[in-house]
Amino acid sequence: MRNDDVKFMRLAIKKAREGIRKGQTPFGACIVRAGKVIACSHNIVWKACDITAHAEINAIRQACKKLKTIDLAGCTIYSTCEPCPMCFAACHWAGIRRIVFGCGIEVARDFGFNELSISNLKMKGLAKSGVKILPGVLAEESAGLFRLWQKQPNRRAY
Amino acid sequence: MRNDDVKFMRLAIKKAREGIRKGQTPFGACIVRAGKVIACSHNIVWKACDITAHAEINAIRQACKKLKTIDLAGCTIYSTCEPCPMCFAACHWAGIRRIVFGCGIEVARDFGFNELSISNLKMKGLAKSGVKILPGVLAEESAGLFRLWQKQPNRRAY
Numbered sequence: 623m624r625n626d627d628v629k630f631m632r633l634a635i636k637k638a639r640e641g642i643r644k645g646q647t648p649f650g651a652c653i654v655r656a657g658k659v660i661a662c663s664h665n666i667v668w669k670a671c672d673i674t675a676h677a678e679i680n681a682i683r684q685a686c687k688k689l690k691t692i693d694l695a696g697c698t699i700y701s702t703c704e705p706c707p708m709c710f711a712a713c714h715w716a717g718i719r720r721i722v723f724g725c726g727i728e729v730a731r732d733f734g735f736n737e738l739s740i741s742n743l744k745m746k747g748l749a750k751s752g753v754k755i756l757p758g759v760l761a762e763e764s765a766g767l768f769r770l771w772q773k774q775p776n777r778r779a780y
Numbered sequence: 781m782r783n784d785d786v787k788f789m790r791l792a793i794k795k796a797r798e799g800i801r802k803g804q805t806p807f808g809a810c811i812v813r814a815g816k817v818i819a820c821s822h823n824i825v826w827k828a829c830d831i832t833a834h835a836e837i838n839a840i841r842q843a844c845k846k847l848k849t850i851d852l853a854g855c856t857i858y859s860t861c862e863p864c865p866m867c868f869a870a871c872h873w874a875g876i877r878r879i880v881f882g883c884g885i886e887v888a889r890d891f892g893f894n895e896l897s898i899s900n901l902k903m904k905g906l907a908k909s910g911v912k913i914l915p916g917v918l919a920e921e922s923a924g925l926f927r928l929w930q931k932q933p934n935r936r937a938y
Contacts, residue, residue, distance in 0.1 A: 672841050673850040673874045674832070683830050692831040692938060707903070708873065711866035714896050715938070716831045738872050738907035745865070749896035780850060780873070 631760045634700045637664045638767045648771035651677035651701040653685045661685040678709035702764040710745050722756045724764025733768040734779035789918045792858045795822045796925050806925035809835035809859040811843045819843040836867035860922040868903045878912040882922025891926040892937035
């Protein structure tokens with residue numbers, strides 16, 4: 623764990639809360655390079671009517687636009703929940719160096735999301751990827767996002 | 781193999797060729813439901829400066845917009861190359877029923893693409909996914925797209 627990991631995870635959590643208030647699902651992510659926030663997004667699958675619009679994918683797209691490159695080497699992604707295999711692979715393509723996440727993918731599954739049950743560690747091992755993975759940063763607060771989301775009257779998983 | 785599988789794969793190949801002519805990488809995909817083409821795209825990673833803009837992701841996004849739903853159940857995706865783990869997982873999230881592809885992911889790797897080396901069959905098995913996978917439809921023509929791309933003076937893999 624690095625000094626700033628908790629700070630940036632709090633930012634991802636704050637973004638996820640913003641998404642929940644706006645009727646979206648409880649996932650947030652931000653991308654940081656050299657101590658600077660490059661991109662931050664919550665999930666907008668419902669808003670955008672786009673099943674690929676996970677928080678991590680949105681943040682990666684934003685970061686590419688902002689830095690005018692498809693190469694996010696040297697970046698860390700902070701995700702409130704363990705990235706799904708789609709998002710993990712997107713991090714790989716982008717060359718992201720570190721994946722820091724809060725609660726595990728099984729929490730999303732427990733709350734009704736149709737997760738492919740392949741952990742980031744499993745994906746990393748299978749693919750012999752060099753990405754660094756740090757799980758469990760503010761895990762309890764990240765899991766709390768799902769409980770907050772569950773109280774919303776019009777919540778919809780997928 | 782179904783009657784129309786070759787026909788729709790030819791469409792994906794045609795789209796990939798269009799992409800190559802426009803300076804993009806040699807991947808095409810189309811999504812079909814009940815015999816009708818819903819969406820068709822080539823890879824636009826370079827054009828869009830978006831590392832997630834694979835042909836399959838673009839086609840899924842287009843199909844969601846067109847059908848006004850994030851649920852692509854009943855759809856088949858035709859992809860000139862075996863979908864990478866990002867695109868495979870996106871198909872899962874979208875509920876796509878069948879994945880039909882041309883050449884294997886190792887061909888992309890051989891031509892310099894930084895593929896995570898996890899096949900669709902492996903992903904399906906690990907995740908206990910019910911998606912149907914049909915490999916090798918017009919595999920030789922699909923692999924030929926890479927050779928065509930390789931002749932382009934300004935080609936760039938990633």
